[in-house]
Amino acid sequence: MSKLTIPQEEIMSSGHLACQGCAGALAMRYMLKVFGKKTMLAVPACCWSVIDGPWPYSAVSVPLFHTAFETAAITASGLKAGLVAQGINDVNVVAWAGDGGTFDIGFQAISGAAERNDDILYVVYDNEAYMNTGIQRSSATPYGAWTTTTPANHPKDRPKKDLVEIIAAHRVPFVATASVAYPEDLIKKFEKAKNTKGFKLIHIFAPCPTGWKMAPELSIESARLAVQTRVFPVYEVENGVHYKLNINVKNPKPVGEYLKIQGRFRHLKEDDYKVIQENVDREWELLMRKVETFK
Amino acid sequence: MKKVILGDHAVSYGALLSRVQTIAAYPITPQTLIVERLSEMTANGELDAIFTKVESEHSAMASTVGSSAAGARAFTATSAQGLALMHEMLHWAAGARLPIVMANVNRAMAPGWTIWTDQNDSLSARDVGWMQVYCQNNQEVLDSIILGYKVSEQVDLPTMVILDAFVLSHTAEGVDIPDIKKVDEFLPPYKPEIKMDINDPRSFGALTSPDVYMEFRYKMQQAMDKAKKVIVEEGKKFGEMFGREYGLIEEYKTEDADTILIASATVASTARAVIDELREKGEKVGLVRIRVFRPFPTEEIIKVLEGRKKVVVIDRNISFGKTGIFFDEVKGAFYNSKGNKPPMFGYIAGLGGRDVTPKVIREIVEDALNKDKPESEIIWKGVKL
Amino acid sequence: MKHSDKDVKIKGASDMPEMPASLGSMAHNKTASWRNLKPVIDESKCIKCFICWKFCPDAAIDFIDENTSPKINYDYCKGCGICAHECPVKCIDMVEEER
Numbered sequence: 186m187s188k189l190t191i192p193q194e195e196i197m198s199s200g201h202l203a204c205q206g207c208a209g210a211l212a213m214r215y216m217l218k219v220f221g222k223k224t225m226l227a228v229p230a231c232c233w234s235v236i237d238g239p240w241p242y243s244a245v246s247v248p249l250f251h252t253a254f255e256t257a258a259i260t261a262s263g264l265k266a267g268l269v270a271q272g273i274n275d276v277n278v279v280a281w282a283g284d285g286g287t288f289d290i291g292f293q294a295i296s297g298a299a300e301r302n303d304d305i306l307y308v309v310y311d312n313e314a315y316m317n318t319g320i321q322r323s324s325a326t327p328y329g330a331w332t333t334t335t336p337a338n339h340p341k342d343r344p345k346k347d348l349v350e351i352i353a354a355h356r357v358p359f360v361a362t363a364s365v366a367y368p369e370d371l372i373k374k375f376e377k378a379k380n381t382k383g384f385k386l387i388h389i390f391a392p393c394p395t396g397w398k399m400a401p402e403l404s405i406e407s408a409r410l411a412v413q414t415r416v417f418p419v420y421e422v423e424n425g426v427h428y429k430l431n432i433n434v435k436n437p438k439p440v441g442e443y444l445k446i447q448g449r450f451r452h453l454k455e456d457d458y459k460v461i462q463e464n465v466d467r468e469w470e471l472l473m474r475k476v477e478t479f480k
Numbered sequence: 481m482k483k484v485i486l487g488d489h490a491v492s493y494g495a496l497l498s499r500v501q502t503i504a505a506y507p508i509t510p511q512t513l514i515v516e517r518l519s520e521m522t523a524n525g526e527l528d529a530i531f532t533k534v535e536s537e538h539s540a541m542a543s544t545v546g547s548s549a550a551g552a553r554a555f556t557a558t559s560a561q562g563l564a565l566m567h568e569m570l571h572w573a574a575g576a577r578l579p580i581v582m583a584n585v586n587r588a589m590a591p592g593w594t595i596w597t598d599q600n601d602s603l604s605a606r607d608v609g610w611m612q613v614y615c616q617n618n619q620e621v622l623d624s625i626i627l628g629y630k631v632s633e634q635v636d637l638p639t640m641v642i643l644d645a646f647v648l649s650h651t652a653e654g655v656d657i658p659d660i661k662k663v664d665e666f667l668p669p670y671k672p673e674i675k676m677d678i679n680d681p682r683s684f685g686a687l688t689s690p691d692v693y694m695e696f697r698y699k700m701q702q703a704m705d706k707a708k709k710v711i712v713e714e715g716k717k718f719g720e721m722f723g724r725e726y727g728l729i730e731e732y733k734t735e736d737a738d739t740i741l742i743a744s745a746t747v748a749s750t751a752r753a754v755i756d757e758l759r760e761k762g763e764k765v766g767l768v769r770i771r772v773f774r775p776f777p778t779e780e781i782i783k784v785l786e787g788r789k790k791v792v793v794i795d796r797n798i799s800f801g802k803t804g805i806f807f808d809e810v811k812g813a814f815y816n817s818k819g820n821k822p823p824m825f826g827y828i829a830g831l832g833g834r835d836v837t838p839k840v841i842r843e844i845v846e847d848a849l850n851k852d853k854p855e856s857e858i859i860w861k862g863v864k865l
Numbered sequence: 866m867k868h869s870d871k872d873v874k875i876k877g878a879s880d881m882p883e884m885p886a887s888l889g890s891m892a893h894n895k896t897a898s899w900r901n902l903k904p905v906i907d908e909s910k911c912i913k914c915f916i917c918w919k920f921c922p923d924a925a926i927d928f929i930d931e932n933t934s935p936k937i938n939y940d941y942c943k944g945c946g947i948c949a950h951e952c953p954v955k956c957i958d959m960v961e962e963e964r
Binding site: 575576577636674680681682683684685686688692695696698699702703 | 866868875877878881882883884885886887888
């Protein structure tokens with residue numbers, strides 16, 4: 186017998202339309218557990234436009250506004266302004282978007298909201314490609330990955346855009362990465378975001394078994410391996426300068442252990458593994474220097 | 481209180497008197513004076529609103545949509561390229577049935593770069609589900625903002641209040657600024673039945689299948705039909721309270737007119753002088769100003785045009801590959817009417833801010849009077865060849 | 866128009882709201898038919914750590930209390946297998962669905 190390590194209440198209902206093993210659905214379940222019913226969502230075009238269900242249904246017991254692809258951040262800001270203008274100050278507004286809507290088409294609006302320090306939480310559930318439209322590459326797609334627009338004989342040849350660093354450069358109160366494989370850390374971050382005024386962004390690593398060509402039961406396993414191989418470091422930045430590593434990975438596993446369980450990396454050779462390992466090592470080193478320098 | 485103010489400032493006062501609760505805007509010439517004045521009004525506490533200075537017009541409309549969906553009375557203003565950039569969100573505002581009011585300063589579209597007036601910016605947004613009101617003077621601009629909220633909040637569709645760049649936006653005119661308490665009587669606070677509300681949680685705008693999408697569109701058209709009545713009713717009530725009545729169209733000396741000139745915005749206000757002048761010469765001409773373009777006043781147009789000898793339409797816009805847009809719409813409205821159909825002359829004039837002076841208008845009407853029928857579907861007035 | 870947990874029947878425009886605002890919950894949508902394999906918990910081996918409950922993307926594992934094994938909700942379980950894969954004592958089997 187043990188105590189629950191995350192809140193018991195379920196605000197996301199079963200019956201939603203996410204694929205088997207969808208970490209984007211799991212991330213929503215966690216967020217709503219913390220944020221509760223005094224929450225509103227702005228959801229742009231992304232998997233969640235479908236997951237929430239077709240009209241006349243919804244899978245969440247909080248108000249949700251489906252909005253245009255590039256407008257998650259500003260729709261959330263607008264909702265918040267509308268509420269505050271009516272004297273409603275105790276409702277949290279959360280922008281909930283995929284990586285395409287965040288790293289690519291929605292980027293400008295996020296920068297605007299961050300620069301103004303609008304009082305919203307922006308969550309990106311990152312499955313590293315345009316999954317809802319059928320697995321096309323986004324600027325969140327990692328180096329070497331197959332997608333339907335980066336075929337195996339010409340996989341993505343540029344690194345993933347470093348979103349957290351760019352948002353941190355806006356000197357906003359709170360930016361963090363998190364993983365569905367570490368719900369207790371994620372819950373803590375949601376709580377921190379809930380209790381912080383101003384612009385907050387949480388970048389959640391959210392595997393997509395469908396798009397990653399992987400068995401659905403490996404969803405959590407792959408997210409865990411991303412952390413344990415240092416492919417996806419879990420850290421936070423306060424006010425743009427104070428770095429804190431949340432999950433220290435002292436003895437990292439080789440990146441191959443993460444890559445080999447996913448079909449999207451099946452075409453990679455040992456040499457490619459080497460390049461990816463070097464990239465990961467270099468990025469980790471860079472992050473560690475920031476963590477040590479800017480405590 | 482009577483004040484001499486610019487058209488842009490008439491917009492700002494309209495928003496102030498409507499007690500808008502949120503504003504989100506991005507600067508674009510010649511709209512900037514609107515938002516500058518609103519910034520002052522919110523900064524000095526004259527207007528109790530949250531003003532979000534967004535990073536683009538697309539975000540201006542998205543923010544306005546969000547605030548309106550949350551139940552606030554939301555306002556924004558733009559022009560030309562800005563309106564084009566927010567086009568996607570114009571659909572969102574209308575489809576989500578949000579009673580947003582926006583001022584659009586009519587400015588021609590680039591390239592080449594231009595800041596002067598014509599109507600191609602707003603007319604490119606003809607089919608998005610917004611009501612469109614074309615104003616002829618600064619007083620009407622101010623009044624139309626207030627009326628915009630009054631009508632929009634009854635039919636759940638947004639309103640675009642349109643004024644000509646510089647000719648109105650940067651031109652000072654005497655404007656009666658009504659007492660805000662009186663405006664409060666006319667325009668009560670916004671209380672939507674359904675909104676983003678934690679006590680009644682719903683999703684808005686989810687995936688709609690072919691099974692139901694068409695029904696939502698049918699409802700938008702029904703709302704537009706309803707709006708025609710509401711605009712006239714509220715325009716009358718406004719007249720009773722403030723002494724200025726507004727409708728869908730405005731007639732001037734049409735009663736016994738053989739020839740009807742149709743125009744909109746400031747071209748129409750200039751045309752009045754020309755009508756007087758031609759009347760003095762014995763020409764039986766009258767003017768119809770189309771004030772509300774959406775919903776289109778089909779029945780009113782038919783009624784006023786039936787039995788006339790000639791119709792002359794001046795368009796400060798063009799639908800490339802077709803004709804002037806008001807001309808096309810008037811012609812279309814008239815096709816299924818009974819009785820004689822008078823020859824209809826369609827003139828394009830004043831694009832990109834070229835002056836449409838009384839002389840230009842007089843020449844247009846005289847040209848039509850001298851012909852039995854138009855030589856072509858488009859008659860270019862003043863184009864240099 | 867009230868929100869309901871049941872299936873919503875729409876006749877046409879007359880019983881629809883003006884805008885596409887939801888009228889019901891996706892809870893009406895039983896997703897059991899999505900699965901080919903179903904998880905079965907061996908309660909004798911279960912250590913009641915609730916890791917399976919924690920990681921279910923479909924909120925289809927019910928928490929009863931801290932002294933009771935969690936219960937799979939077979940109305941909604943899509944059979945993804947995360948629970949079986951993540952179980953630290955391997956007390957969940959994925960068994961062929963009988964149809």
